[in-house]
Amino acid sequence: MRPSSHSFLAALALAALVWSPVAAVAADTRGAAPTDPALVEKIRASNAECFSCHTPQALKTPPRPGMDLAALAKYLHDPAQFDGSNHAGMECKVCHGQGYVAFPHAAEAKKSISECGECHATKALRVETQFKDSIHAKNLEGRFTCQTCHDPHVYRVASKVGDPRRIVAQDNAMCVDCHNSDLRYGAFSAALPTKKTRPDLDALHGWLPNTRLHWSAVRCIECHTPVSPVKSLGMSHEIQSKDKAVKNCVTCHAQDSALATRLYRYASANVGSDLGFSNAQVLGSAYVVGATRNPLIDRAVIGLFGLTVLGLLGHGAVRVVMALIRRRRAS
Ligand code: HEC
Ligand code: HEC
Ligand code: HEC
Ligand code: HEC
Ligand code: HEC
Ligand code: HEC
Ligand code: HEC
Incomplete structure (x- = not known):
């Protein structure tokens, strides 16, 4: 075997180890x-x-x-x-x-x-590599550990909580307990090379309408981590810098939104999918605006589209007529 194929196989084995949920279960x-x-x-x-x-x-x-x-x-x-x-x-x-x-x-x-x-050797190996790339691990090295977010006496994994509202409440509490506390945030940010006062979460996200409603309906990590390439693996632990955060409303307010494969996959697993696909919960309970199909809204949208087309045609016709009149006057 050539050396390159050796390293290829080694990489493949490592990838299998890191990514395989089966291996994770066996070791956990x-x-x-x-x-x-x-x-x-x-x-x-x-x-x-x-x-x-x-x-x-x-x-x-x-x-x-x-x-x-x-x-x-x-x-x-x-x-x-x-x-x-x-x-x-x-x-x-x-x-x-x-x-x-x-x-x-x-x-x-x-x-x-x-x-x-x-x-949790295998799981920790995967999580740790993502966590090491997170803004917290990079900028607050040494202070930030798994326990900073996960209280081993309290935390319950999202797949066992089931109800999206309760998942959101639990997971956001991990972030908000610190990002909304001058005392705790201060103790961690003291490690930064330049002093940083705690930015106000509501003010920061003022561009998001109904900010408080969003806080109770979506997780911070939904916007602040990259989507995992392997669906079954769930969230990534790589909290990215603010310039990489999701700001696009359509990421969630669309029929086939990223939320369906992240937050709501737990719900669909538990609720049992009548609709036969992963965002059954989203579609079934009219949970996210835009992710649902309402026949009335569909008809209204088609109606509006029709009116728009009519308007455009009318506008075009008037312009053609005006041009003809002008040409006739000029000649
Ligand atoms: C910045 C906060 C934060 C830190 C630090 C953190 N986690 Fe998490 N972790 C979360 C959140 C939020 C979830 C999502 C909740 C869920 O899926 O249950 C999660 C989920 C998990 C899960 C369950 C889901 C999965 O991916 O299998 C495991 C296991 C886990 N974390 C382990 C760790 C380990 C090990 C570390 C340290 C290397 C760590 N976490 C550090 C916030 C954090
Ligand atoms: C899965 C592992 C695990 C189990 C099970 C566990 N603990 Fe802990 N415990 C920890 C870790 C990790 C810490 C945090 C140490 C730190 O952050 O310095 C801790 C900290 C503590 C502390 C001190 C800090 C605090 O916030 O109170 C007490 C007291 C404690 N545990 C009691 C208990 C009791 C009582 C039980 C059983 C009902 C228990 N633990 C079960 C892992 C565990
Ligand atoms: C001494 C061993 C031990 C330690 C240390 C430990 N765990 Fe666990 N963990 C377990 C066992 C046992 C279970 C239960 C598995 C079950 O319920 O089937 C578990 C379950 C979990 C689950 C749920 C797994 C799932 O997919 O349902 C998560 C998440 C988790 N632990 C995270 C952590 C985090 C984060 C730490 C460190 C703060 C930690 N554990 C420390 C033994 C441990
Ligand atoms: C008779 C009462 C008593 C019992 C029983 C007891 N503890 Fe404690 N524990 C204390 C007190 C009091 C403290 C406060 C600090 C000290 O005196 O050590 C403490 C402190 C702790 C701490 C924090 C110590 C530190 O240095 O951070 C942990 C962790 C802890 N106990 C775990 C346990 C666990 C696990 C058990 C059961 C196996 C247990 N304790 C049983 C009374 C008790
Ligand atoms: C114990 C405190 C603490 C916890 C818990 C915590 N953070 Fe942070 N976070 C900080 C501090 C301190 C900084 C500042 C780091 C910097 O500016 O370099 C920070 C930075 C950030 C940034 C980057 C801002 C930028 O300047 O680009 C984001 C995004 C972020 N946190 C989101 C989260 C999310 C999401 C969670 C929960 C999963 C979380 N944090 C949990 C303390 C915390
Ligand atoms: C809908 C997506 C979304 C959600 C949900 C969200 N964020 Fe953000 N967040 C952003 C975007 C986009 C920015 C960048 C804003 C900007 O630069 O104007 C940002 C900025 C931040 C910053 C940057 C702070 C600084 O130093 O400027 C932190 C910290 C942060 N968010 C934490 C959180 C926490 C904690 C939660 C959960 C309570 C959360 N975010 C929920 C999209 C989101
Ligand atoms: C990370 C996913 C996500 C992103 C990104 C997001 N939203 Fe939302 N939004 C939700 C969820 C989930 C709800 C809650 C729906 C509910 O509970 O009725 C919601 C609710 C709303 C509501 C309230 C609807 C009502 O029923 O009252 C409005 C308005 C809204 N979003 C607008 C926006 C706009 C505008 C943006 C972009 C700037 C945006 N959202 C970005 C997930 C998201």
């Missing part, structure tokens, strides 16, 4: 959510240990005396929220290590918290 099943009742009970009991201290209730009635309650107050969690997350069904100590099992916690415990990539 370390301890998939358990179904065995005995195991589920064991996990619940184990996590209840942690929750006996790490909840607002425990702060009010501490299970033991002498705890640093001011410190604990910064580390409270909601069991119900955890149970709705991707990582429900996992023991806290799987990620946190044995160092937190006893209290007081081991001094070194913090060092052994697992990184996302330890369990």
Whole structure:
């Protein structure tokens, strides 16, 4: 084999690894959510240990005396929220290590918290390459990590949320929690070479009519990331600079919009596609203006078109007649 075909094959193998959802599934099943009742009970009991201290209730009635309650107050969690997350069904100590099992916690415990990539190797490899090209990773290197956006105790992947409104609320909260907070934005932008004050989101997007309605109906990433070449892979993690952002209304307000293959593909997967194609949800529920076909509007549009043509014909006829009259006068 020639060297070039070697490297070609290697590239192909790498591409398959990075892009193959099958490979991602195979590598991401370390301890998939358990179904065995005995195991589920064991996990619940184990996590209840942690929750006996790490909840607002425990702060009010501490299970033991002498705890640093001011410190604990910064580390409270909601069991119900955890149970709705991707990582429900996992023991806290799987990620946190044995160092937190006893209290007081081991001094070194913090060092052994697992990184996302330890369990999601293939997915993390793909996501990481996109994330490294993002404006955040490039300009705020070192400060911005996966956890900056994903709280592993809360976050639920869009494909499991289903309802587009709730997906939008969850995913936009990741961005807005920082972009609408002087305190948090300031802590991150302090890493920039030149000082930058937080731009106001509403003012920035003033060109978008009904800005607030858009905030609740579309995700920031819909306009700020490139569309993935492979549909099934979902969103890209490459948040691009503002000059590359989508400003064209037709990207979404059209029948075959990019939204259908991004945000709404989850909905169509869950709702079941009566219409037989991916934007069933969009078309079925009249969700996005312009993505729907309303017979009345269609007729109105055809009517308007007809009137326009008539107008043009009339205008042309008048001009021809006028020209004839002028020519006759001149001769
Ligand atoms: C008896 C009460 C108690 C139990 C049980 C408990 N914790 Fe804690 N935890 C605390 C308190 C109090 C703090 C505040 C800081 C400190 O004293 O270490 C804390 C802090 C933490 C921190 C933050 C520490 C840091 O350095 O950032 C983590 C993470 C943590 N606990 C995880 C766990 C996990 C996981 C479990 C279950 C395996 C658990 N805790 C069980 C009381 C408890
Ligand atoms: C999938 C992995 C994972 C699981 C499961 C997990 N954690 Fe965490 N936890 C983390 C990571 C990562 C951090 C963030 C550390 C950081 O940002 O410095 C963290 C931080 C914490 C902190 C300190 C910071 C904070 O905001 O409170 C506490 C307390 C904590 N976890 C408690 C728990 C408890 C209780 C459970 C089980 C109900 C749990 N964790 C399950 C990964 C996990
Ligand atoms: C110790 C292993 C472990 C760590 C560390 C971990 N996860 Fe997970 N993750 C899991 C398991 C197990 C599941 C559950 C799979 C299931 O429900 O079938 C999961 C599920 C997920 C899912 C849903 C997958 C899907 O396609 O439905 C996402 C997204 C996810 N994790 C993101 C993260 C992120 C982001 C981090 C880092 C902040 C992280 N995980 C850290 C083990 C881990
Ligand atoms: C700037 C915020 C941000 C950062 C940083 C970030 N993510 Fe995400 N991530 C998102 C958003 C928004 C989604 C879309 C929600 C969805 O599809 O569930 C997402 C989706 C995901 C998903 C599920 C969808 C998929 O593509 O499989 C995984 C897994 C994931 N992120 C992992 C990571 C890892 C690993 C890192 C760190 C290398 C990371 N993310 C960093 C915002 C972020
Ligand atoms: C923890 C804070 C934080 C989070 C979370 C965050 N950002 Fe940012 N973002 C920043 C900071 C700080 C900058 C400024 C970087 C710069 O100017 O170089 C920035 C820059 C940007 C820019 C580039 C602006 C330009 O000048 O070109 C865009 C677009 C952007 N963010 C969108 C998002 C989106 C979309 C999300 C959610 C998926 C998000 N951000 C999440 C802090 C954050
Ligand atoms: C409909 C598409 C669209 C949506 C949705 C959208 N943006 Fe933008 N955004 C843009 C465009 C286009 C620009 C560039 C505006 C300009 O330069 O005039 C921009 C600019 C920005 C900037 C540039 C800041 C600077 O430094 O000038 C940030 C940050 C940003 N958006 C964040 C967000 C966040 C966070 C969300 C979600 C709440 C969001 N965007 C939703 C299209 C969008
Ligand atoms: C990223 C996708 C996207 C882009 C780009 C976008 N829109 Fe929207 N727009 C939506 C969605 C989704 C809705 C919500 C429809 C609903 O909830 O009824 C919406 C709603 C609207 C509404 C309100 C309709 C109503 O029912 O009240 C108007 C007006 C609108 N958009 C105009 C525009 C214009 C003008 C532009 C370009 C400057 C634009 N949009 C760009 C997705 C988008």
